[in-house]
Amino acid sequence: xxxxxxxxxxxxxxxxxxxxxxxxxxxxxxxxxxxxxxxxxxxxxxxxxxxxxxxxxxxxxxxxxxxxxxxxxxxxxxxxxxxxxxxxxxxxxxxxxxxxxxxxxxxxxxxxxxxxxxxxxxxxxxxxxxxxxxxxxxxxxxxxxxxxxxxxxxxxxxxxxxxxxxxxxxxxxxxxxxxxxxxxxxxxxxxxxxxxxxxxxxxxxxxxxxxxxxxxxxxxxxxxxxxxxxxxxxxxxxxxxxxxxxxxxxxxxxxxxxxxxxxxxxxxxxxxxxxxxxxxxxxxxxxxxxxxxxxxxxxxxxxxxxxxxxxxxxxxxxxxxxxxxxxxxxxxxxxxxxxxxxxxxxxxxxxxxxxxxxxxxxxxxxxxxxxxxxxxxxxxxxxxxxxxxxxxxxxxxxxxxxxxxxxxxxxxxxxxxxxxxxxxxxxxxxxxxxxxxxxxxxxxxxx
Amino acid sequence: xxxxxxxxxxxxxxxxxxxxxxxxxxxxxxxxxxxxxxxxxxxxxxxxxxxxxxxxxxxxxxxxxxxxxxxxxxxxxxxxxxxxxxxxxxxxxxxxxxxxxxxxxxxxxxxxxxxxxxxxxxxxxxxxxxxxxxxxxxxxxxxxxxxxxxxxxxxxxxxxxxxxxxxxxxxxxxxxxxxxxxxxxxxxxxxxxxxxxxxxxxxxxxxxxxxxxxxxxxxxxxxxxxxxxxxxxxxxxxxxxxxxxxxxxxxxxxxxxxxxxxxxxxxxxxxxxxxxxxxxxxxxxxxxxxxxxxxxxxxxxxxxxxxxxxxxxxxxxxxxxxxxxxxxxxxxxxxxxxxxxxxxxxxxxxxxxxxxxxxxxxxxxxxxxxxxxxxxxxxxxxxxxxxxxxxxxxxxxxxxxxxxxxxxxxxxxxxxxxxxxxxxxxxxxxxxxxxxxxxxxxxxxxx
Numbered sequence: 001x002x003x004x005x006x007x008x009x010x011x012x013x014x015x016x017x018x019x020x021x022x023x024x025x026x027x028x029x030x031x032x033x034x035x036x037x038x039x040x041x042x043x044x045x046x047x048x049x050x051x052x053x054x055x056x057x058x059x060x061x062x063x064x065x066x067x068x069x070x071x072x073x074x075x076x077x078x079x080x081x082x083x084x085x086x087x088x089x090x091x092x093x094x095x096x097x098x099x100x101x102x103x104x105x106x107x108x109x110x111x112x113x114x115x116x117x118x119x120x121x122x123x124x125x126x127x128x129x130x131x132x133x134x135x136x137x138x139x140x141x142x143x144x145x146x147x148x149x150x151x152x153x154x155x156x157x158x159x160x161x162x163x164x165x166x167x168x169x170x171x172x173x174x175x176x177x178x179x180x181x182x183x184x185x186x187x188x189x190x191x192x193x194x195x196x197x198x199x200x201x202x203x204x205x206x207x208x209x210x211x212x213x214x215x216x217x218x219x220x221x222x223x224x225x226x227x228x229x230x231x232x233x234x235x236x237x238x239x240x241x242x243x244x245x246x247x248x249x250x251x252x253x254x255x256x257x258x259x260x261x262x263x264x265x266x267x268x269x270x271x272x273x274x275x276x277x278x279x280x281x282x283x284x285x286x287x288x289x290x291x292x293x294x295x296x297x298x299x300x301x302x303x304x305x306x307x308x309x310x311x312x313x314x315x316x317x318x319x320x321x322x323x324x325x326x327x328x329x330x331x332x333x334x335x336x337x338x339x340x341x342x343x344x345x346x347x348x349x350x351x352x353x354x355x356x357x358x359x360x361x362x363x364x365x366x367x368x369x370x371x372x373x374x375x376x377x378x379x380x381x382x383x384x385x386x387x388x389x390x391x392x393x394x395x396x397x398x399x400x401x402x403x404x405x406x407x408x409x410x411x412x413x414x415x416x417x418x419x420x421x422x423x424x425x426x427x428x429x430x431x432x433x434x435x436x437x438x439x440x441x442x443x444x445x446x447x
Numbered sequence: 448x449x450x451x452x453x454x455x456x457x458x459x460x461x462x463x464x465x466x467x468x469x470x471x472x473x474x475x476x477x478x479x480x481x482x483x484x485x486x487x488x489x490x491x492x493x494x495x496x497x498x499x500x501x502x503x504x505x506x507x508x509x510x511x512x513x514x515x516x517x518x519x520x521x522x523x524x525x526x527x528x529x530x531x532x533x534x535x536x537x538x539x540x541x542x543x544x545x546x547x548x549x550x551x552x553x554x555x556x557x558x559x560x561x562x563x564x565x566x567x568x569x570x571x572x573x574x575x576x577x578x579x580x581x582x583x584x585x586x587x588x589x590x591x592x593x594x595x596x597x598x599x600x601x602x603x604x605x606x607x608x609x610x611x612x613x614x615x616x617x618x619x620x621x622x623x624x625x626x627x628x629x630x631x632x633x634x635x636x637x638x639x640x641x642x643x644x645x646x647x648x649x650x651x652x653x654x655x656x657x658x659x660x661x662x663x664x665x666x667x668x669x670x671x672x673x674x675x676x677x678x679x680x681x682x683x684x685x686x687x688x689x690x691x692x693x694x695x696x697x698x699x700x701x702x703x704x705x706x707x708x709x710x711x712x713x714x715x716x717x718x719x720x721x722x723x724x725x726x727x728x729x730x731x732x733x734x735x736x737x738x739x740x741x742x743x744x745x746x747x748x749x750x751x752x753x754x755x756x757x758x759x760x761x762x763x764x765x766x767x768x769x770x771x772x773x774x775x776x777x778x779x780x781x782x783x784x785x786x787x788x789x790x791x792x793x794x795x796x797x798x799x800x801x802x803x804x805x806x807x808x809x810x811x812x813x814x815x816x817x818x819x820x821x822x823x824x825x826x827x828x829x830x831x832x833x834x835x836x837x838x839x840x841x842x843x844x845x846x847x848x849x850x851x852x853x854x855x856x857x858x859x860x861x862x863x864x865x866x867x868x869x870x871x872x873x874x875x876x877x878x879x880x881x882x883x884x885x886x887x888x889x890x891x892x893x894x
Contacts, residue, residue, distance in 0.1 A: 041594060041864040058507045060861035067638040068862070077640040079601065080594040080868070099602040133865050147488055147527040155546040191514040193524040211832060414507035415515070417488040418580050421527070 008033050012093055012103040013334060014083050014271065014322035015127075016043045016066040018322035019109035019303035019329075024076050025069075026330025028335060033075055035101055037093070039204030041065050044132060047319055047386060052135035052173060054179035055143065055415040059132045083110075086275055088296060107329050109302040110269035114319065115282070117265055122243040125424050126262040129172055136418065138261060142180060143417050145258045146188055146197055153194035162200035165248050167240055169206030170213070171354040174223060176261055177202045178357035181230040186358065192248040202231065205238040205250060207264070212354060212362065214316060217364040226360040240264070245425025258423070266317070266346035268305050275299070280307045284317075289344040290332065291325060300329035308345065315347045319389075324348060353382045457478050458780060459550040461530050461718065463490045463513040465769040466556035466750035466776075471523050472516075473777025477784060480522055482548055484540070486529040488512050491579060493637050494766055494833060497619060499582035501626035502590065502862040507581045528555075533722055535743060540846075554776050555732075556749040557716035559764065562729070564712055569690045572871050573709040576619055585708060589627060589865050592705045593635055593644055600641035611746035612695050612704035614687055615711030616653030617660070618801040621670060623708055624649045627802035628677040633805065649678065652697060654711070659809065660802060661763060661858040664722070666809040669821035673807040687711070692872025709811055713764070722746070727754045731764075736791040737779065738772060747776035755792065762794045771795060800829045870873065 009032045013020045016038035027034050045062040052059055070076040082096040086106075093101045114128035127137050142164070149159040162184070165175045184200035191197070204211060204227070210220050211227070211234055227234055235250070242249035247256050268283030277293035278286045284307035285293050291300045291308060301308075303324035304317025315321045324347060332342040353363035361378035365371045373381065456479045460467045462486035474481050483871040492509040500505055517523040529543040533553075540548045561575035574584050589611065596606040609631070613624045631647035638644070651658060651674070658681055659670050674681055682697070689696035694703050715730030724740035725733045731754035732740050738747045738755060748755075749772035751764025763769045771794060800810035808825035812818045820828065 026739055039868065041590065041862070056779075058861075059863055060505045061866070063863050065862045066640070071538045071637055079598055080864075081598055097598050097602065099598065132863065136865070143488065144527075151526055151528055151544050151546065155544065383654070413511045414505075416506055416510050416579065417486070417527075418506070418583070421486065 003247040008103040009333070009337065010102060011035070011105045011107065012013065012037065012101050013107045013109065014038075014093070015111060015269075015303070015305075016040070016078070017046070017109060017111050018319050019111075019301055019326040020107065021066070021069060022326025023107045023109065023300075023302065023330045024073065024326075026327050027333065028073050028075065030075075030330075030334050032105075032333065032337075033077075034073075035079055036066055036070065037078050037081050037083060037095065037101070038066055039080065039096075040131070041067070041078075042132070043069055045129070045389075049135050050175045051131075052132065053138035053142075053176065054183055055127055055139050056179070056183075058414045059136065063132050083271055084274075086349045088275070088299070091298065105333050106299045107330075108271055108275070108299065108305060109322070109324075109326065110305055111269050111322075112266040112268050112282075112284075112304045114262060115267035116262070119243070120351050121273045122262070124169060125243045125245060126248075126260040128262040129176065138176075139415075140417050140419055141259045141423060142183075143415055144421065144423050145224060146184075146192065146195065146200075147417070148402035148423060149195045149258075150192050153258055159195055160258060161256060162195070162197070163256045163258050164200060164202045165200065165255060166204050166258045167243075167248070167260065167262050169204045169208075169211030169234065170238070170263060171352075173204055173206070173261075174227065174354050176263060176355060177204050177232045178227060178230055178355065178360075180234050182357045185231070191241060201233065203233045203235060203255065205240055205248065205255070206234065206236045207239050209236050211236065215352065215354075215362060215364055216372055219364060219372050219374060223354070223362045226356040226362075226374065229360075230357045243316050247425070258425075266304075270300070272305055290299035290342055291329060291345050300325075300332070302326050302329055306348075310347050313403060316352075318352065320350060321347045353378060355382050355387065356380060456551040456780070456784065457549060458482070458552045458554065459484065459548050460554045460556065461485075461540070462556035462558060462716075462750070462752075463487070463525075464493070464556060464558050465766050466558075467554065467771025468513070468516060469770045470554050470556065470747075470749065470777045471520065471773075473774050474780065475520050475522070475523075475783050477777075479552075479780065479784075480524075481520075482524050482526055482540065483513055483517070484526045484528050484530060484548070485513055486512070486527065487541075487578070488525075488527050489579070490516055492836075493577070496576050496579075496582050497622045497626055499579065500576055500585035500589075500623065501630055502586050503613050503626070503630075505861045506583065510579050521667070529556075530718055533720075534748070535722070538745065550745075552745050552747070552776075552780050553680060554749055554773075555718055555722070555752060556769070557718050557752055557772065558769075558806065559713040559715050559729075559731075559751045561709060562712035563709070566690070569709070572690045573614060573695075573707040574691060575709040576623065585623075586862075587864050587866055588706045588870060589630075590862055591868065591870050593631075593639065593642065593647075594864070595870060596642045596705075597639050607641055607705060608703060609642070609644065610703045610705050611647060611649045612652060612702060612707045613649065614652050614690075614695070614707065616651045616655075616658030616681065616683070617710060618799075620651055620653070620708075620710035621658055621674065621801050621803060623710060624651050624673060624679045625677055625802065625807075628679050629804045630886040632678070632813035637803060648680065650680045650682060650702065652687055652695065653681065653683045654686050656683050662799065662801075662809060662811055663819055666811060666819050670801070670809045673803040673809075673821065675802045676807075681820055694872070705872075713751075718809045719748070719752055737789050738776060740794050747772075747779070749773050749776055755794075757794050763799075765799065767797060768794045800825060800832065801831050802826060 003420045011034045013036045042063040043063050048062045051057040066079045083093050083095045091103050116122045152159040162182050181202045183272050185198040188197040212220050212223050238250045238319045247254050272279045272285040285301040286307050289303045303322035308315045328345045336340045349366045351364045351366040355361040359379050361382045362374045363378040363381050458479045458481045468818045489510040489512050495509045496503040514525045519561040530540050531543050532541045561761035599606040611627050613620045615884045628649045632645040657667050659667050685697045694701050719726045719732040732748040733754045734748045755762045775792045782789045796813045798811045798813040806826050808829045809821045810825040810828050821843040
């Protein structure tokens with residue numbers, strides 16, 4: 001007599017970030033069919049995005065096609081698409097292409113994006129850093145600033161100040177600011193004949209009283225010291241009231257900015273709201289201790305889309321909890337299938353770290369021992385952790401080699417400017433018309 | 448008594464391709480001040496661009512900032528700008544930014560771009576391959592075709608044929624076609640669950656009677672054999688009369704095309720015409736045996752902008768002559784300064800080679816011995832030559848490592864899709880609306 005056929009459960013995972021990938025990999029040995037839906041074809045190792053933005057790494061060093069990651073997992077398929085709505089009663093997800101997916105379990109891990117606090121008009125003037133496209137756009141702007149200044153020098157023997165304004169003093173803002181200061185002072189210095197890239201000024205504008213607010217106070221102070229050592233100016237309590245081409249307003253004060261970057265606010269993916277469940281003011285979904293929104297035990301919210309509480313505090317929206325939440329969701333589905341009760345999700349906090357330029361960092365280590373460290377030892381710790389966690393050893397090797405090369409030689413990196421050759425505010429502020437690539441050449445005014 | 452001060456000559460080089468870079472490097476030890484003007488910040492190793500287009504290499508593997516290349520050459524400066532006109536009497540170049548450069552010697556090496564034979568409307572439908580941006584655009588389209596087909600399968604259980612049409616059967620067309628066939632059959636096959644990427648069809652449409660027309664007849668035949676072995680269809684004598692989203696017309700025949708690529712025609716940079724000297728029908732400048740246009744011994748035209756004759760034949764517009772012309776121009780300036788007569792330019796032909804897929808090629812070897820080889824030995828020769836000539840050993844190492852990895856493992860490459868998620872013709876032909884990244888999700892029709 002044949003054994004009864006067990007029906008395979010269908011799991012739909014929305015989002016191929018840390019949480020989604022960990023969930024998919026965790027479901028490998030279960031009798032489930034998994035579909036990962038992401039509107040991008042690649043997983044991005046977001047903690048290193050700023051190194052692509054500052055021309056240390058190439059996009060391919062930190063991004064990998066999701067298909068490649070799950071290639072050997074024959075129960076996982078990947079769809080480059082986007083969820084646009086849900087029917088949680090019929091257990092269906094509707095995708096942008098018109099396809100419908102049925103699910104037994106739904107894992108939503110679509111993360112967050114920039115929030116300009118209602119000022120969407122600031123987006124083209126101050127790009128944020130969430131995607132590979134964002135990173136190459138920031139790289140383009142930063143590198144182009146030096147090129148345009150060099151050109152201006154040749155024409156007029158003066159150039160506008162090389163002012164880089166980073167709005168937001170969280171880890172991303174601190175890392176961007178430190179890295180800009182580094183490439184200007186160490187790497188680009190020898191490449192220009194007329195301007196002095198080391199005179200570039202980097203300013204962090206932070207609305208709260210402290211940079212790296214989520215870190216212990218002693219590390220905040222260390223971070224400030226290390227940023228000052230790199231020549232970065234920090235303005236705390238600075239609320240940006242307007243962003244225009246070429247400058248940023250803080251109250252009545254006008255701060256000139258050849259390039260403005262946004263690292264200030266994030267908002268959750270809109271999928272939480274579309275689900276019709278309770279969300280917080282940033283759009284994160286309120287979940288219980290099993291990462292389920294109220295009334296939906298078949299839906300897990302993972303990563304920074306989840307508003308999850310632990311010991312009276314909200315679990316932070318960073319990489320570690322996202323990975324653990326993905327693991328947990330997969331594990332819970334396994335418990336269900338085995339007919340065992342689910343446990344509760346516990347975030348196991350190993351710590352946080354942020355680099356500050358080329359050889360400094362701050363690290364709050366919570367495991368395997370507790371310590372707050374800073375400076376070079378923290379930077380070495382950062383290096384080790386980030387190489388270790390890069391998915392896929394080819395990339396890991398490539399990144400390590402690239403870092404070693406750049407660190408030892410101060411050389412190269414990947415300083416390619418691709419795309420447009422214009423910078424917002426350049427023409428308006430300086431009266432210089434930038435030729436567009438591909439424009440038909442035009443005759444000059446009669447000489 | 449002080450020695451008489453020798454006035455330093457000013458050399459302006461327009462274009463940072465093979466010819467321009469070789470000219471700049473050749474001027475290193477002369478009492479000259481050199482300005483390289485290029486509208487891009489990087490030199491591109493064009494013979495390997497197709498490998499970026501087909502996701503084997505990263506842009507940074509084959510492109511390097513011009514500043515980095517000439518960093519140690521203290522008499523060379525780089526300007527990211529574009530020449531828009533000339534005053535050859537006053538010896539001035541006018542740049543798009545408004546800057547004017549005076550010169551004693553002018554080296555123009557701005558190369559060529561695609562020609563759509565007057566059909567500029569074809570450009571967005573059939574991208575060509577000249578720049579890093581072109582390569583990432585082709586990569587995006589080719590990869591996206593597979594993703595969209597997979598998605599379509601899930602919805603309708605059929606998908607449009609994976610037809611890739613390459614217009615033009617010169618070296619670039621042959622290399623693109625071979626590489627598409629390769630990645631479809633060898634690399635992408637294991638990544639999809641619903642479609643069979645190995646069923647992709649690649650067609651070369653060539654207007655003349657032969658592919659690789661510039662090669663000896665026996666190598667043309669070998670190339671055809673090798674392309675057939677890869678499953679590539681070759682249509683010679685096929686004149687494209689129209690390109691539309693989703694198909695290409697050859698006379699009255701409609702050839703379906705999920706992706707169309709353009710490798711058919713080139714036209715010279717418009718600077719030749721702006722100079723007011725005699726040009727051929729493609730806009731190349733007619734030059735004498737010293738690479739000067741008539742009446743301008745202080746202007747050198749180098750690379751594929753030059754229409755130079757040797758032994759009754761036109762020197763081909765490929766990398767080797769461009770490098771040699773750059774060297775020659777620098778050398779000639781040195782002869783002038785030394786008060787010695789200039790020699791004549793002689794193209795020293797070492798041969799030509801084109802790869803056909805993963806382990807085949809054709810090579811016409813002209814030096815150090817004469818031989819026409821094909822297949823795997825030609826591919827090994829191609830590999831050696833291209834690694835050797837890559838400027839900068841960091842890139843050389845990186846490319847070698849990447850090639851070795853891809854060749855040995857059939858793995859990875861850099862298959863990132865960045866930018867838009869739409870393909871021309873996809874929606875119109877198949878009735879499927881592709882969600883745009885960043886679009887606000889919209890509710891579906893009432894389920």
